[in-house]
Amino acid sequence: MDAWDFEDLALELFRFQISENEVYKSYVAARKIEVSQVKTLESIPFLPIRFFKDFPVVCGQEADFDSFYSSSGTTGVITSKHYVWSETWYLRHAQEIFEKKYGALDNYHVLALLPAYLERPGSSLVSMAKRFIKVSKSAHSGFYLYNQDELLEKMTSLGNDGRKVLLLGVTFALLDLAESGKDFAPMENLIVMETGGMKGRRKEMIREEVHDILKAFFGVESIHSEYGMTELMSQAYSKGDGKYTLPATMRVMLRDVNDPLSWSSRSQGGINVIDLANFHSCAFIETQDLGKYDENGLLEVLGRFDNSEIRGCNLMVQ
Template identity: 75%
Template sequence: MQDFKSFSSRLSNLKSEEFENLALQLFEFQSQSNPIYRKYLEARNVSTQSVKSLDQIPFLPIRFFKDHQVISGDKANYSEYFSSSGTTGMITSRHYIWSEDWYLDHAQQIFESNYGSLEGSHVLALLPAYLERKGSSLVSMANHFIKESKSAHSGFYLYNQDELLEKMEMLAADGKQILLLGVTFALLDLAESGKSFSAPGNLVVMETGGMKGRRKEMIREEVHDILKPFFGVKEIHSEYGMTELMSQAYSKGQGKYTLPDSMRVILRDVNDPLSLSQRSQGGINVIDLANFHSCAFLETQDLGRFDENGMLEVLGRFDNSEIRGCNLLVQ
C-alpha cells in the first residue's frame, strides 16, 4: 500500500464490486500508517481486526485537518498542500497531498465522465473568493480545466462582470459548450446586477462554494430560481467537493449528485455521530479512495439524504458549524 502510484492507477479503472475490498485494504493501511487516524481509532477502542465491512469503519471528523497533518506514511514525502477558505480569524484546513498532477488528472477523469471531453468546451471560472487567496484546490482544478479545454476564450474572472457577459454572448454562436463555473455569491451578484444579457443556448452554469460570508445563506431553490431565468437555463448544475477530499461529485440539476466511482457516502445518525442513520437522511460520512495518501474515511459537517433513485442530496450544514467547502447552501 506504500506504493501510491500503483494504488492510484487502480482507481482509474475501478469497478463498483471492487470498492469495498479496496476500501478495507486502505483502512487496514491507514489505521497503521496514519498517526492521527490511529490515535483516533485507539481513543474509540477500535481494533483494525474488528472491521470487516464498510459500515464498521470509523470516520475521522473533518476538523482534524485544521490542527493536524493528516498524513499516511512518511511525512518527508509531503510538502504541497491545499488549504480551505475561511473568514478572518477562522482556522483553515490543510490537506497535504501526494501529487497535485495526479489530483488534477483524477479531477479531469471525474468531470469528463459526467460532461464529456474538456477539449471542445469553453471554461469560464468566476471564482473571486478563491482567486484572492493561495492554496485552493478548486482554483487548481479550474486552471487545469481551462488549459485542457484548449480554448483561447477560457479563463478566470474576478469582478469584471461586463467582460464576462460579453464573452458569453460572443461564444453563443460558437456552438461549443460554455461551462460557467462560479462561486454561488458571485453568480447571484451577476444575476442581480441589473445588466442586460442575451443568454446563449449552449451554456452550463455550475455553482460551487456557497456564500463565503459575502451574502446571507439561502435555500437551494431560492438561489436556483434567481439564476435560471437570468442565465436562460432549465437547471443549475453543482459541484460538491472540499479541501479534504480529492474526488468531486456533480449535480446536473435539483441538487441531486452522482458520486464518482472513487467515492461512497454513508449517512450517520444526526444525534449520535458514532452510529449510522436508520433513515434515508443524516450526517454525511464520505469514503474517498482518492485520499489514499491522507485519510479516506471522513465525517463531514454536511447533512444529506438519498432520494428514491439513490442519488445524494446535500441539505446543508449542522448548526453552529463553520461555513466552508463547496456548495454548502442551507436547505
C-alpha cells in the same frame, strides 16, 4: 467498479491507513476500536473533518509532502490543510471525473468566476479550474474576478459558437452577477455550474431559491453543481436539482444527526464520505454536511450542521 470491489479496496485502504497515518491511528485508538473487527464498510471509523485544521493528516511524515491545499474561511477561523502526494495526479483525477460526466473538455470554453478563491493561495478549486482551462485549449477560456461586464461580453460573443460554454462559479459571485441589473440574452450552449459557498459574503439561502434566481437570469432550465472540498480528492456533480451522482472513487454513508457514531435509520443524516482517492491522507471523512438519498439513489446535499464551525472550535479549545 462494483460494490464488492469498492468495499474490498476500502477495507484494504483502511488497513494501510490505520498503520501509516498517525493521526487516524490515534483517533481510532482513542475510540477503543478493535482494528481486527473492522470487516465491513459500516464498521470503518470515520475521522471528523476538523482534524485537518490542527494536524497533518498524512500517511507517513509531513516532510514527505511538497505541497498542500488549504480551505477558505472567515476571519479568525482556522483553515484546513490537505497535504497532496501529487498535484499532477489530483488534477488528472479531477479531469477524468468531469469528462466521464460531461465529455471532453476540449469541447468547452471554460469561464471561471471564482473571486475570494483567486485572491488566496492554495485553493484546490482554483487548481482544478486552471487545469480545465488549459485542457480546453480555448483562447476564450479564463478566470474572472469582479469584472462582470467583461464576463458577460465574453459569454455573449460565444453564444453561437460550436462549443459549449461552461460558467464555473462560486455561488455568491453568480448571485451577485444575476442580481446586478445587467442584461443577458439566453444561450443554448451555456452550462452554469455553482460550486457552493457564500463565504460570509451573503446570507445563506436554500438551494431552490439560489437556483431559481440563477435560472431566471441566465435563461437555463437547470443549474449544475459541483460538490467537493479541500479535504477530498474526488468531486461529485449534479446536472440539476442538486441531485448528485458519485464517481467510482466515492461512497457516501449517512450517520445519525444526534449520534455521530451510529448510522441513520432514515434516508437522510450527516454525510460520511469514503474517498478512495485520499489514499495518501485519510479516505474516511466525517463531514459537517447534511444529506439525503432520493428514491433513485441520488445524493442531495441539504446544507451544513447548525453552528458546525463553532462546535468544532469549542472541541479543539477543550
